[in-house]
Amino acid sequence: MQRTDSNLNEHIKMEMLNSIRSPQIVDELMKALVELTPMLDKEKYRFRVAISEIVTNSYLHGNQQNPERTIWISILILTNRIEIVVEDEGDGFTESAISRKYESDGIYASGGRGIKIAQKIADKIEWYHTDRGTFAVSVCKYYKLPNEEAVESVKVKV
Amino acid sequence: MDIKQKDQGDITILSLNGRLDLESSTRLKSETDSLITDRHNKLIFDFKGVNFINSSGLGALVSILKNVNSCSGKVILTGLAPYVKEVFEITQLSNIFEIYKDERQAMNKLKSM
């Protein structure tokens, strides 16, 4: 199913207790929600991977696997883009935390790839502390039109 | 995720089915690590049934690869869907993993070792 409404405007908000299954549950939901957008199939999958990275990090690093903590998700589906904000109850991270782990072990590092993957896939990723004391990561992706995809693959070939 | 094991001589083929994410990657790592020894160190991961992978799955595979390398063995990945393969490319892990189209090619490679 692909909707082509010219005025997409859906805002979905939810909260869930921190669980090892949180990333998968959110992904199953995302799998359904991306179908509301005109994203290309390839982009839908990529976007789901980016979101799974952020939710996995909230479960592991932000909420420290604590089952009493909460993850909040806000999904905004607009005419030209989809925006997701994932919040957790942790202390957050800084730019330097992202590369630290990876740099020590190089390509054989056990981790440190999640945010890099998400940054590569999304158009914009931001992180900040909210007024209510949570740590938030927002991910934004503009829908690519089929002709933009064609232009890109030509570029890659050159 | 469902993991099926098939042994052919000293080669172990693990067919993965489902999602390779946080929950399943811990299990994949522990089940695989318990198989690897100096004499049993040739592994093929059949990815035909894998429909989702993220950095948690990649991390588990890298640590399996390190373990196999330390036993002088080899890991080959086969049957990756293009969208699954893409994250290996984004993270440049395609440089350290041997990735083949199908199991037969992988078997030939391992038998010639």
Ligand SMILES: Nc1ncnc2c1ncn2[C@@H]1O[C@H](COP(=O)(O)OP(=O)(O)OP(=O)(O)O)[C@@H](O)[C@H]1O
């Ligand atoms: N929500 C968060 N709260 C606190 N720290 C975080 C959060 N997300 C990421 N981090 C920090 O940033 C680092 C990098 O995250 P990234 O997802 O890139 O790698 P990783 O989670 O360590 O490993 P991988 O994702 O490859 O399994 C983490 O190790 C952690 O220190």
Ligand SMILES: [Mg+2]
């Ligand atoms: Mg991560």
